[in-house]
Amino acid sequence: MKSFEGRVVKAVASRFGVECEKGVLTCFARKRLKLDGSICVGDRVKVTKDGDSFCIDGVLPRKNFLVRPYVSNIDVCLIVIACEPAPDLLLVDKEIVNCLSRQIEPVIVLNKTDIADMDLSEYDKVAKIFKCSAAQQEGIAALAEYIEGKTACLAGQSAVGKSSIVNAIADSQLMQVGELAKKIKRGKHTTRHVELISLPNGTYIADTCGFSMLDCVEMEPAELRLYFDDLEEFRPQCRFNMCTHTDEPDCAVRAHVGKEIGAGRYERYVALYNELVKRKQTKFD
Ligand SMILES: Nc1nc2c(ncn2[C@@H]2O[C@H](COP(=O)(O)OP(=O)(O)OP(=O)(O)O)[C@@H](O)[C@H]2O)c(=O)[nH]1
Ligand SMILES: [Mg+2]
Ligand SMILES: [Zn+2]
Structure with missing residues (x-):
């Protein structure tokens, strides 16, 4: 049995369109690769010709x-x-x-x-x-x-x-x-x-x-700042090293809001932060 690699470009019910050198082939998946989501569009996969049909045998590691x-x-x-x-x-x-x-x-x-x-x-x-x-x-x-x-x-x-x-x-x-x-x-x-x-x-x-x-973002409220480089730039000047830039005293980020940091952008950071805090609270209630 010849096997080759391709990329899933389409998924309809239990059939997958896999792009490979020969073009886009319609493939099925081996039973052990459950059809409930172990293969998705974007996956790089191994395909084997099985009689007249093509079968996905494995999924290569995903980047994300x-x-x-x-x-x-x-x-x-x-x-x-x-x-x-x-x-x-x-x-x-x-x-x-x-x-x-x-x-x-x-x-x-x-x-x-x-x-x-x-x-x-x-x-x-x-x-x-x-x-x-x-x-x-x-x-x-x-x-x-x-x-x-x-x-x-x-x-x-x-x-x-x-x-x-x-x-x-x-x-x-x-x-x-x-x-x-x-x-x-x-x-x-x-x-x-x-x-x-x-x-x-x-x-x-x-x-x-x-x-x-x-909705799939899962993180601690304190982690959020790691994804706001434009705010984090000023953290070295905050009084506290672990400043979340929300209610700590002498926060350098807050001091730059309306200047280098857009007021709207900062407000949305706080809104997101509060959303994460709220989510964490309801999780443990
Ligand atoms: N004036 C203008 N109208 C646009 C432009 N691009 C798209 N539209 C119109 O905006 C409407 C929506 O376009 P779509 O491409 O279907 O939008 P979409 O984001 O794919 O929408 P969903 O598939 O529902 O998520 C259509 O009426 C388009 O003609 C543009 O550059 N200028
Ligand atoms: Mg669309
Ligand atoms: Zn701060």
Whole structure:
């Protein structure tokens, strides 16, 4: 039996699309690799030809994985926002924390610049920022170049234009683009399944369903600051070495809010911190 390696680019029920030298093959999984989640899109797998069918025999070690959407081996996450639907920056900050805690590089993408621009200078020290209009094909080339050869996933609220960006990058209408529900200015979660799109230049893109990746962040409140480099920069000047920058006296971070640290960014740090404290309390209640 000949066996070879490939990458799972699609999962539908118990069938997997595995990309390999021969193209994308439909594969089944060995029984011992239970079908309830031991294989996900993004996995590098070993495949064996078994008669007329192909079977996944094993999954190679993962670099990382996300639960919602369920994708593995991600290098970069494009966190997409737009002027409409109105950006939820708390969600953006949670997604950044989630990325950093999983060795994924967060990249902020402001889409729909044909409608409005937005000041994102609060994030200058936090993540690489791209501005684009998928509709006008503006700023797309730079983004495509940045993710070349990497595996990128997209995150962000419904209707910010994730699928449109994937289309623009792939330069083809691979994905179904939904109408922004006009009255409520909220999307309809058009994209429902996860699929890795393999581009000729070695880039893989996972279009996702618009859910946030945040609920799966498991960490101690005191750990949060490790994912806020832009605040941590000032910690050496805080009175306490273990300062959480919330209510300690002589906190250098608080002293720089409104100057080098954006007030909104700091407020969201505190909101996230309090959320983690609350979660910890309810866990032990
Ligand atoms: N004006 C403008 N509209 C855009 C742009 N990009 C996308 N849209 C529109 O925004 C709406 C939503 O786009 P989608 O690409 O489906 O958004 P999505 O983020 O994939 O949404 P979900 O799949 O529901 O999560 C569509 O009506 C698009 O035509 C843009 O650059 N400018
Ligand atoms: Mg979509
Ligand atoms: Zn401090």
